[in-house]
Amino acid sequence: MERSIDAQLDELKRQILVMGGHVEKALHEVILALFKKEDFRFQAVHKMEDQINEDQVRVDNFCIQLLAKQSPVAKDLRMILSIIKINTDLERMGDQATNIAFTAQDYLKRKPVPQAQVLVKMSEVVRHMVKESLDSFVRGDVVLARKILLMDDEVDATKNQVFKDLAEHMKKNSDDIEASLDVILMARNLERLGDHATNIAEDVIYAVTGQDIRHGGIYER
Amino acid sequence: MERSIDAQLDELKRQILVMGGHVEKALHEVILALFKKEDFRFQAVHKMEDQINEDQVRVDNFCIQLLAKQSPVAKDLRMILSIIKINTDLERMGDQATNIAFTAQDYLKRKPVPQAQVLVKMSEVVRHMVKESLDSFVRGDVVLARKILLMDDEVDATKNQVFKDLAEHMKKNSDDIEASLDVILMARNLERLGDHATNIAEDVIYAVTGQDIRHGGIYER
Numbered sequence: 001m002e003r004s005i006d007a008q009l010d011e012l013k014r015q016i017l018v019m020g021g022h023v024e025k026a027l028h029e030v031i032l033a034l035f036k037k038e039d040f041r042f043q044a045v046h047k048m049e050d051q052i053n054e055d056q057v058r059v060d061n062f063c064i065q066l067l068a069k070q071s072p073v074a075k076d077l078r079m080i081l082s083i084i085k086i087n088t089d090l091e092r093m094g095d096q097a098t099n100i101a102f103t104a105q106d107y108l109k110r111k112p113v114p115q116a117q118v119l120v121k122m123s124e125v126v127r128h129m130v131k132e133s134l135d136s137f138v139r140g141d142v143v144l145a146r147k148i149l150l151m152d153d154e155v156d157a158t159k160n161q162v163f164k165d166l167a168e169h170m171k172k173n174s175d176d177i178e179a180s181l182d183v184i185l186m187a188r189n190l191e192r193l194g195d196h197a198t199n200i201a202e203d204v205i206y207a208v209t210g211q212d213i214r215h216g217g218i219y220e221r
Numbered sequence: 222m223e224r225s226i227d228a229q230l231d232e233l234k235r236q237i238l239v240m241g242g243h244v245e246k247a248l249h250e251v252i253l254a255l256f257k258k259e260d261f262r263f264q265a266v267h268k269m270e271d272q273i274n275e276d277q278v279r280v281d282n283f284c285i286q287l288l289a290k291q292s293p294v295a296k297d298l299r300m301i302l303s304i305i306k307i308n309t310d311l312e313r314m315g316d317q318a319t320n321i322a323f324t325a326q327d328y329l330k331r332k333p334v335p336q337a338q339v340l341v342k343m344s345e346v347v348r349h350m351v352k353e354s355l356d357s358f359v360r361g362d363v364v365l366a367r368k369i370l371l372m373d374d375e376v377d378a379t380k381n382q383v384f385k386d387l388a389e390h391m392k393k394n395s396d397d398i399e400a401s402l403d404v405i406l407m408a409r410n411l412e413r414l415g416d417h418a419t420n421i422a423e424d425v426i427y428a429v430t431g432q433d434i435r436h437g438g439i440y441e442r
Contacts, residue, residue, distance in 0.1 A: 057433055064298060071292035077285060084305060091435075167402055171395045177388050181405070188409070212278055214312075 005070050012062055012083055013138050019055040019090050020134040022048050024127050026097035027193065031123045034104045034116075034186075045101040052094035059087045075207075082207035086137065089196040089203075093130065096189045096196070103189070107182040111175070115165050116183045122158050122190045125151060129197035136201060140208045148201035155194035162187045226291050233283055233304055234359050240276035240311050241355040243269050245348050247318035248414065252344045255325045255337075255407075266322040273315035280308045296428075303428035307358065310417040310424075314351065317410045317417070324410070328403040332396070336386050337404045343379050343411045346372060350418035357422060361429045369422035376415035383408045 026048035033041035247269035254262035357365035
Protein backbone atom coordinates (compact mmCIF):
# COMPACT_ATOMS: atom_id res chain seq x y z
CA MET A 1 0.00 0.00 0.00
CA GLU A 2 1.41 3.38 -1.00
CA ARG A 3 1.74 5.88 1.82
CA SER A 4 0.14 9.25 1.24
CA ILE A 5 2.33 12.29 0.63
CA ASP A 6 1.23 13.66 4.02
CA ALA A 7 2.69 10.68 5.83
CA GLN A 8 5.90 11.01 3.87
CA LEU A 9 6.17 14.73 4.59
CA ASP A 10 5.65 13.93 8.29
CA GLU A 11 8.49 11.42 8.11
CA LEU A 12 10.71 14.02 6.45
CA LYS A 13 9.88 16.54 9.17
CA ARG A 14 10.74 13.94 11.80
CA GLN A 15 14.11 13.35 10.15
CA ILE A 16 14.81 17.11 10.10
CA LEU A 17 14.01 17.30 13.83
CA VAL A 18 16.39 14.43 14.62
CA MET A 19 19.08 16.15 12.55
CA GLY A 20 18.44 19.42 14.41
CA GLY A 21 18.88 17.52 17.67
CA HIS A 22 22.30 16.39 16.44
CA VAL A 23 23.24 20.00 15.65
CA GLU A 24 22.15 21.11 19.13
CA LYS A 25 24.16 18.31 20.70
CA ALA A 26 27.29 19.16 18.67
CA LEU A 27 27.04 22.76 19.82
CA HIS A 28 26.43 21.77 23.44
CA GLU A 29 29.40 19.39 23.49
CA VAL A 30 31.83 21.87 21.96
CA ILE A 31 30.98 24.53 24.55
CA LEU A 32 31.34 22.00 27.37
CA ALA A 33 34.69 20.88 25.92
CA LEU A 34 35.81 24.49 25.87
CA PHE A 35 34.78 25.51 29.34
CA LYS A 36 35.20 22.26 31.25
CA LYS A 37 38.44 21.60 29.37
CA GLU A 38 37.25 18.08 28.63
CA ASP A 39 39.12 16.89 25.58
CA PHE A 40 37.01 13.76 25.10
CA ARG A 41 34.06 15.94 24.19
CA PHE A 42 35.76 17.02 20.97
CA GLN A 43 35.40 13.42 19.83
CA ALA A 44 31.66 13.66 20.51
CA VAL A 45 31.48 16.77 18.31
CA HIS A 46 33.21 14.99 15.43
CA LYS A 47 30.96 11.97 15.84
CA MET A 48 27.90 14.24 15.75
CA GLU A 49 29.27 15.91 12.62
CA ASP A 50 29.56 12.51 10.88
CA GLN A 51 26.01 11.76 11.95
CA ILE A 52 24.74 15.11 10.61
CA ASN A 53 26.43 14.41 7.26
CA GLU A 54 24.69 11.03 7.07
CA ASP A 55 21.40 12.71 7.99
CA GLN A 56 21.87 15.19 5.14
CA VAL A 57 22.39 12.54 2.48
CA ARG A 58 19.37 10.59 3.75
CA VAL A 59 17.06 13.64 3.71
CA ASP A 60 18.25 14.69 0.24
CA ASN A 61 17.60 11.22 -1.16
CA PHE A 62 14.17 11.11 0.48
CA CYS A 63 13.27 14.46 -1.11
CA ILE A 64 14.44 13.29 -4.56
CA GLN A 65 12.34 10.13 -4.33
CA LEU A 66 9.33 12.09 -3.17
CA LEU A 67 9.67 14.57 -6.03
CA ALA A 68 10.16 11.79 -8.59
CA LYS A 69 7.36 9.51 -7.42
CA GLN A 70 4.67 11.89 -6.18
CA SER A 71 5.15 14.92 -8.44
CA PRO A 72 3.93 17.24 -5.67
CA VAL A 73 2.60 20.70 -6.49
CA ALA A 74 1.76 23.97 -4.72
CA LYS A 75 2.14 23.82 -0.93
CA ASP A 76 3.64 20.32 -0.85
CA LEU A 77 6.24 21.29 -3.43
CA ARG A 78 7.11 24.47 -1.50
CA MET A 79 7.46 22.36 1.66
CA ILE A 80 9.89 19.94 -0.01
CA LEU A 81 11.98 22.78 -1.43
CA SER A 82 12.13 24.32 2.04
CA ILE A 83 13.26 21.00 3.48
CA ILE A 84 16.04 20.77 0.88
CA LYS A 85 17.26 24.21 1.98
CA ILE A 86 16.85 23.57 5.71
CA ASN A 87 18.81 20.36 5.24
CA THR A 88 21.71 22.32 3.72
CA ASP A 89 21.60 24.85 6.55
CA LEU A 90 21.66 22.16 9.23
CA GLU A 91 24.62 20.46 7.57
CA ARG A 92 26.55 23.74 7.49
CA MET A 93 25.69 24.31 11.14
CA GLY A 94 27.41 20.98 11.82
CA ASP A 95 30.45 22.30 9.93
CA GLN A 96 30.45 25.44 12.07
CA ALA A 97 30.33 23.40 15.30
CA THR A 98 33.29 21.39 13.98
CA ASN A 99 35.15 24.60 13.13
CA ILE A 100 34.59 25.80 16.71
CA ALA A 101 35.97 22.46 17.96
CA PHE A 102 39.19 22.88 15.94
CA THR A 103 39.71 26.45 17.19
CA ALA A 104 38.79 25.42 20.76
CA GLN A 105 41.49 22.74 20.69
CA ASP A 106 44.08 25.44 19.89
CA TYR A 107 42.58 27.82 22.42
CA LEU A 108 42.83 25.32 25.28
CA LYS A 109 46.62 25.25 24.83
CA ARG A 110 46.84 28.98 25.50
CA LYS A 111 46.38 31.28 28.48
CA PRO A 112 42.60 31.96 28.54
CA VAL A 113 41.17 35.46 28.07
CA PRO A 114 38.26 36.62 30.26
CA GLN A 115 36.20 37.72 27.21
CA ALA A 116 35.81 34.06 26.18
CA GLN A 117 33.07 33.74 28.79
CA VAL A 118 30.64 35.53 26.47
CA LEU A 119 30.76 32.53 24.12
CA VAL A 120 28.68 30.59 26.66
CA LYS A 121 25.89 33.13 26.53
CA MET A 122 26.11 33.39 22.74
CA SER A 123 25.99 29.63 22.33
CA GLU A 124 22.91 29.40 24.55
CA VAL A 125 21.05 31.95 22.43
CA VAL A 126 22.12 30.17 19.25
CA ARG A 127 21.06 26.74 20.54
CA HIS A 128 17.74 28.25 21.46
CA MET A 129 17.48 29.66 17.93
CA VAL A 130 18.19 26.26 16.39
CA LYS A 131 15.53 24.62 18.53
CA GLU A 132 12.93 27.33 17.95
CA SER A 133 13.58 27.54 14.21
CA LEU A 134 12.85 23.82 13.89
CA ASP A 135 9.81 24.09 16.17
CA SER A 136 8.50 26.89 13.97
CA PHE A 137 9.14 24.66 10.95
CA VAL A 138 7.30 21.62 12.30
CA ARG A 139 4.35 23.65 13.56
CA GLY A 140 4.34 26.01 10.57
CA ASP A 141 4.47 28.79 13.18
CA VAL A 142 5.23 32.05 11.36
CA VAL A 143 5.00 34.17 14.53
CA LEU A 144 7.74 32.09 16.17
CA ALA A 145 9.79 32.21 12.96
CA ARG A 146 9.69 36.00 13.07
CA LYS A 147 10.92 35.99 16.70
CA ILE A 148 14.04 34.16 15.55
CA LEU A 149 14.94 37.05 13.28
CA LEU A 150 15.01 39.29 16.38
CA MET A 151 17.13 36.81 18.34
CA ASP A 152 19.64 36.93 15.51
CA ASP A 153 19.98 40.68 16.00
CA GLU A 154 20.96 39.96 19.63
CA VAL A 155 23.62 37.47 18.53
CA ASP A 156 25.04 39.93 15.98
CA ALA A 157 25.17 42.70 18.60
CA THR A 158 26.97 40.43 21.06
CA LYS A 159 29.50 39.43 18.42
CA ASN A 160 30.18 43.07 17.54
CA GLN A 161 30.73 43.88 21.23
CA VAL A 162 33.12 40.91 21.63
CA PHE A 163 35.11 42.11 18.64
CA LYS A 164 35.44 45.60 20.14
CA ASP A 165 36.32 44.31 23.62
CA LEU A 166 38.96 41.98 22.26
CA ALA A 167 40.52 44.64 20.04
CA GLU A 168 40.97 46.77 23.19
CA HIS A 169 42.27 43.80 25.15
CA MET A 170 44.85 42.93 22.47
CA LYS A 171 46.19 46.49 22.47
CA LYS A 172 47.08 46.20 26.15
CA ASN A 173 48.00 42.49 26.22
CA SER A 174 50.08 41.53 23.22
CA ASP A 175 50.72 38.07 24.74
CA ASP A 176 47.00 37.34 24.45
CA ILE A 177 46.71 38.03 20.72
CA GLU A 178 46.46 34.40 19.57
CA ALA A 179 43.93 33.51 22.28
CA SER A 180 41.91 36.63 21.47
CA LEU A 181 41.89 35.77 17.76
CA ASP A 182 40.63 32.29 18.65
CA VAL A 183 37.73 33.80 20.60
CA ILE A 184 36.96 36.17 17.69
CA LEU A 185 36.85 33.22 15.30
CA MET A 186 34.61 31.20 17.60
CA ALA A 187 32.26 34.17 18.07
CA ARG A 188 32.15 34.49 14.28
CA ASN A 189 31.27 30.78 13.94
CA LEU A 190 28.47 31.17 16.49
CA GLU A 191 27.18 34.17 14.58
CA ARG A 192 27.16 32.05 11.40
CA LEU A 193 25.21 29.36 13.25
CA GLY A 194 22.67 32.03 14.18
CA ASP A 195 22.52 33.11 10.52
CA HIS A 196 21.69 29.55 9.47
CA ALA A 197 18.88 29.37 12.05
CA THR A 198 17.63 32.66 10.60
CA ASN A 199 17.73 31.14 7.11
CA ILE A 200 15.56 28.30 8.41
CA ALA A 201 13.08 30.76 9.91
CA GLU A 202 12.90 32.56 6.56
CA ASP A 203 12.31 29.26 4.78
CA VAL A 204 9.47 28.52 7.22
CA ILE A 205 7.84 31.85 6.44
CA TYR A 206 8.20 31.08 2.74
CA ALA A 207 6.88 27.51 3.04
CA VAL A 208 3.84 28.59 5.03
CA THR A 209 2.94 31.89 3.42
CA GLY A 210 4.64 31.70 0.03
CA GLN A 211 6.13 35.06 1.00
CA ASP A 212 9.80 35.59 0.23
CA ILE A 213 11.37 37.75 2.96
CA ARG A 214 14.94 36.74 2.33
CA HIS A 215 16.05 40.04 0.91
CA GLY A 216 14.89 42.64 3.37
CA GLY A 217 17.97 44.73 2.71
CA ILE A 218 19.64 44.12 6.07
CA TYR A 219 23.16 42.76 5.93
CA GLU A 220 25.55 41.92 8.69
CA ARG A 221 29.18 41.25 8.26
CA MET B 222 3.76 25.66 -28.10
CA GLU B 223 5.26 24.18 -24.92
CA ARG B 224 9.03 24.33 -24.74
CA SER B 225 10.79 21.05 -24.02
CA ILE B 226 12.41 20.50 -20.61
CA ASP B 227 15.82 20.65 -22.31
CA ALA B 228 15.19 24.17 -23.53
CA GLN B 229 13.99 25.18 -20.08
CA LEU B 230 17.04 23.68 -18.39
CA ASP B 231 19.23 25.58 -20.87
CA GLU B 232 17.44 28.79 -19.94
CA LEU B 233 17.99 28.03 -16.23
CA LYS B 234 21.69 27.43 -16.86
CA ARG B 235 21.90 30.72 -18.71
CA GLN B 236 20.31 32.51 -15.74
CA ILE B 237 22.81 30.89 -13.36
CA LEU B 238 25.71 32.07 -15.56
CA VAL B 239 24.37 35.63 -15.57
CA MET B 240 24.03 35.49 -11.79
CA GLY B 241 27.59 34.15 -11.51
CA GLY B 242 28.73 37.10 -13.61
CA HIS B 243 27.10 39.43 -11.08
CA VAL B 244 28.96 37.69 -8.24
CA GLU B 245 32.26 38.04 -10.09
CA LYS B 246 31.56 41.72 -10.70
CA ALA B 247 30.66 42.37 -7.05
CA LEU B 248 33.93 40.76 -5.98
CA HIS B 249 35.94 42.68 -8.58
CA GLU B 250 34.41 46.02 -7.58
CA VAL B 251 34.97 45.53 -3.85
CA ILE B 252 38.66 44.76 -4.36
CA LEU B 253 39.05 47.79 -6.64
CA ALA B 254 37.26 49.95 -4.05
CA LEU B 255 39.68 48.69 -1.40
CA PHE B 256 42.92 49.14 -3.26
CA LYS B 257 42.15 52.13 -5.44
CA LYS B 258 40.34 53.76 -2.50
CA GLU B 259 37.41 54.54 -4.78
CA ASP B 260 34.40 54.95 -2.57
CA PHE B 261 31.88 55.04 -5.46
CA ARG B 262 32.66 51.39 -6.16
CA PHE B 263 31.01 50.35 -2.88
CA GLN B 264 27.76 51.54 -4.42
CA ALA B 265 28.38 49.24 -7.37
CA VAL B 266 28.84 46.31 -4.96
CA HIS B 267 25.53 47.03 -3.22
CA LYS B 268 23.78 47.39 -6.59
CA MET B 269 25.21 44.04 -7.68
CA GLU B 270 24.02 42.50 -4.41
CA ASP B 271 20.46 43.72 -5.07
CA GLN B 272 20.71 42.28 -8.57
CA ILE B 273 21.94 38.91 -7.24
CA ASN B 274 19.03 38.79 -4.79
CA GLU B 275 16.59 39.39 -7.64
CA ASP B 276 18.37 36.71 -9.67
CA GLN B 277 17.94 34.25 -6.81
CA VAL B 278 14.19 34.75 -6.50
CA ARG B 279 13.78 34.43 -10.28
CA VAL B 280 15.77 31.17 -10.47
CA ASP B 281 13.94 29.68 -7.48
CA ASN B 282 10.56 30.47 -9.03
CA PHE B 283 11.65 29.04 -12.37
CA CYS B 284 12.73 25.79 -10.64
CA ILE B 285 9.42 25.53 -8.79
CA GLN B 286 7.43 25.98 -12.00
CA LEU B 287 9.57 23.44 -13.79
CA LEU B 288 9.11 20.89 -10.99
CA ALA B 289 5.36 21.51 -10.82
CA LYS B 290 4.65 21.46 -14.56
CA GLN B 291 7.12 18.95 -15.97
CA SER B 292 7.50 16.47 -13.08
CA PRO B 293 11.09 15.74 -14.10
CA VAL B 294 12.81 12.53 -13.00
CA ALA B 295 16.31 11.02 -12.83
CA LYS B 296 19.03 13.21 -14.37
CA ASP B 297 16.75 16.22 -15.03
CA LEU B 298 15.53 16.14 -11.43
CA ARG B 299 19.12 15.93 -10.11
CA MET B 300 20.02 18.88 -12.35
CA ILE B 301 17.19 21.04 -10.98
CA LEU B 302 18.08 20.17 -7.38
CA SER B 303 21.68 21.13 -8.11
CA ILE B 304 20.53 24.43 -9.57
CA ILE B 305 18.48 25.14 -6.43
CA LYS B 306 21.62 24.61 -4.34
CA ILE B 307 23.94 26.52 -6.67
CA ASN B 308 21.44 29.39 -6.57
CA THR B 309 21.68 29.49 -2.77
CA ASP B 310 25.48 29.42 -2.90
CA LEU B 311 25.64 32.27 -5.41
CA GLU B 312 23.31 34.37 -3.28
CA ARG B 313 25.48 33.81 -0.21
CA MET B 314 28.54 34.73 -2.25
CA GLY B 315 26.84 38.04 -2.91
CA ASP B 316 26.36 38.43 0.85
CA GLN B 317 30.05 37.76 1.43
CA ALA B 318 31.05 40.39 -1.15
CA THR B 319 28.75 42.83 0.65
CA ASN B 320 30.32 41.90 3.98
CA ILE B 321 33.76 42.63 2.53
CA ALA B 322 32.45 46.02 1.33
CA PHE B 323 31.28 46.94 4.85
CA THR B 324 34.61 45.96 6.42
CA ALA B 325 36.54 47.66 3.60
CA GLN B 326 34.72 50.92 4.30
CA ASP B 327 35.98 50.76 7.91
CA TYR B 328 39.43 49.69 6.81
CA LEU B 329 39.86 52.66 4.46
CA LYS B 330 39.52 55.01 7.45
CA ARG B 331 42.55 53.43 9.13
CA LYS B 332 46.29 53.34 8.51
CA PRO B 333 46.73 50.43 6.05
CA VAL B 334 48.73 47.32 6.92
CA PRO B 335 51.10 45.79 4.32
CA GLN B 336 49.57 42.31 4.74
CA ALA B 337 46.33 43.56 3.13
CA GLN B 338 48.01 43.18 -0.25
CA VAL B 339 47.49 39.42 -0.10
CA LEU B 340 43.72 40.00 -0.40
CA VAL B 341 44.26 40.94 -4.06
CA LYS B 342 45.86 37.56 -4.82
CA MET B 343 43.22 35.71 -2.79
CA SER B 344 40.38 37.50 -4.53
CA GLU B 345 41.85 36.66 -7.95
CA VAL B 346 41.99 32.96 -7.11
CA VAL B 347 38.44 33.10 -5.73
CA ARG B 348 37.07 34.91 -8.80
CA HIS B 349 38.75 32.28 -10.94
CA MET B 350 37.08 29.60 -8.81
CA VAL B 351 33.66 31.20 -9.26
CA LYS B 352 34.11 31.36 -13.02
CA GLU B 353 35.49 27.83 -13.33
CA SER B 354 32.86 26.31 -11.04
CA LEU B 355 30.11 27.72 -13.27
CA ASP B 356 31.95 26.64 -16.44
CA SER B 357 32.19 23.13 -15.00
CA PHE B 358 28.47 23.32 -14.25
CA VAL B 359 27.39 24.41 -17.72
CA ARG B 360 29.66 21.94 -19.48
CA GLY B 361 29.05 19.14 -16.97
CA ASP B 362 32.85 18.98 -16.69
CA VAL B 363 33.72 16.80 -13.69
CA VAL B 364 37.49 17.05 -14.26
CA LEU B 365 37.32 20.84 -14.01
CA ALA B 366 35.04 20.57 -10.96
CA ARG B 367 37.68 18.47 -9.22
CA LYS B 368 40.36 21.08 -9.98
CA ILE B 369 38.31 23.63 -8.04
CA LEU B 370 38.58 21.52 -4.91
CA LEU B 371 42.38 21.84 -5.17
CA MET B 372 42.19 25.61 -5.72
CA ASP B 373 40.20 25.83 -2.51
CA ASP B 374 43.10 24.23 -0.64
CA GLU B 375 45.29 27.06 -1.93
CA VAL B 376 42.83 29.71 -0.68
CA ASP B 377 42.63 28.05 2.74
CA ALA B 378 46.42 27.88 3.00
CA THR B 379 46.74 31.57 2.09
CA LYS B 380 44.14 32.53 4.67
CA ASN B 381 45.95 30.54 7.38
CA GLN B 382 49.23 32.29 6.49
CA VAL B 383 47.55 35.73 6.62
CA PHE B 384 46.18 34.93 10.07
CA LYS B 385 49.64 33.97 11.33
CA ASP B 386 51.35 36.97 9.75
CA LEU B 387 48.81 39.37 11.17
CA ALA B 388 48.98 37.86 14.66
CA GLU B 389 52.73 38.53 14.60
CA HIS B 390 52.20 42.02 13.20
CA MET B 391 49.67 42.89 15.90
CA LYS B 392 52.08 41.85 18.64
CA LYS B 393 54.61 44.42 17.47
CA ASN B 394 52.19 47.13 16.30
CA SER B 395 49.35 47.57 18.73
CA ASP B 396 48.17 50.67 16.79
CA ASP B 397 47.42 48.43 13.83
CA ILE B 398 45.11 46.02 15.67
CA GLU B 399 41.81 47.28 14.21
CA ALA B 400 43.17 47.42 10.67
CA SER B 401 44.66 43.93 11.08
CA LEU B 402 41.33 42.58 12.34
CA ASP B 403 39.63 44.08 9.29
CA VAL B 404 42.06 42.25 7.01
CA ILE B 405 41.50 39.01 8.93
CA LEU B 406 37.74 39.36 8.49
CA MET B 407 38.04 40.10 4.79
CA ALA B 408 40.38 37.13 4.29
CA ARG B 409 37.80 35.00 6.10
CA ASN B 410 35.03 36.29 3.79
CA LEU B 411 37.14 35.46 0.73
CA GLU B 412 37.75 31.98 2.12
CA ARG B 413 33.98 31.56 2.53
CA LEU B 414 33.49 32.67 -1.07
CA GLY B 415 35.94 29.93 -2.08
CA ASP B 416 33.97 27.44 0.01
CA HIS B 417 30.79 28.33 -1.86
CA ALA B 418 32.54 27.82 -5.22
CA THR B 419 33.66 24.45 -3.87
CA ASN B 420 30.07 23.61 -2.94
CA ILE B 421 29.09 24.38 -6.54
CA ALA B 422 31.84 22.09 -7.85
CA GLU B 423 30.58 19.33 -5.55
CA ASP B 424 27.04 19.87 -6.81
CA VAL B 425 28.29 19.58 -10.39
CA ILE B 426 29.96 16.26 -9.60
CA TYR B 427 26.71 15.09 -8.02
CA ALA B 428 24.49 16.32 -10.87
CA VAL B 429 26.68 14.65 -13.51
CA THR B 430 27.72 11.42 -11.82
CA GLY B 431 25.11 10.97 -9.10
CA GLN B 432 28.12 10.59 -6.81
CA ASP B 433 27.97 12.38 -3.48
CA ILE B 434 31.46 13.59 -2.53
CA ARG B 435 30.34 16.21 -0.06
CA HIS B 436 31.51 14.42 3.01
CA GLY B 437 35.08 13.39 2.29
CA GLY B 438 35.96 13.99 5.93
CA ILE B 439 38.06 17.11 5.34
CA TYR B 440 37.11 20.17 7.35
CA GLU B 441 38.59 23.61 7.37
CA ARG B 442 37.87 26.23 9.91
